[in-house]
Amino acid sequence: MASPVWQFYVVCEKDNTLAICNVCTKQIPRGGKHAKHFNTTNLIRHLKVSHVKEYEQFSKLASAKRERDSSATHSAFYLSEPVIAQSGQPLVYWQNNKSRFPALAQAARTYLCAPCTSVDSERLFINLLEMLLPNKYTVVNS
DSSP states (O other): OOOGGGGSEEEOSSOTTEEEETTTOOEEEOSSSSGGGOOSHHHHHHHHHHOHHHHHHHHHHHHHHHHHHHHHHHHHHHHOOOEEEETTEEEEOSOSOTTHHHHHHHHHHHHHHSOTTOTTHHHHHHHHHHHHSTTTOOOOOO
């Protein structure tokens, strides 16, 4: 996603390695000679040093963007319901149930932190699977 810093700059048409400040028209390097190396560090620094008022605006915009992105990521984790087709019927294997998360996280930590040689490691893994897919599968010891 684009940085809010671009509200204060435009890319130089003659040299795309430079950005032009909308406030003072100074050309600021974008941090590299090739697009894969471009970044916004110099642009943010220029605002901070040369245009304090605009830097404060940028900071507010960046903070709001971080909150939106964080909220969207958090919501996507809980709201997504992957579906698997099984015998022609969809199988929802992750419910929108935030109360399950702490227990699931604890089961994952317990399994991941158990020594590989632990006699209980198989049981811990089965416990984790059963929490991920409750009432969907029966784990059978063979």
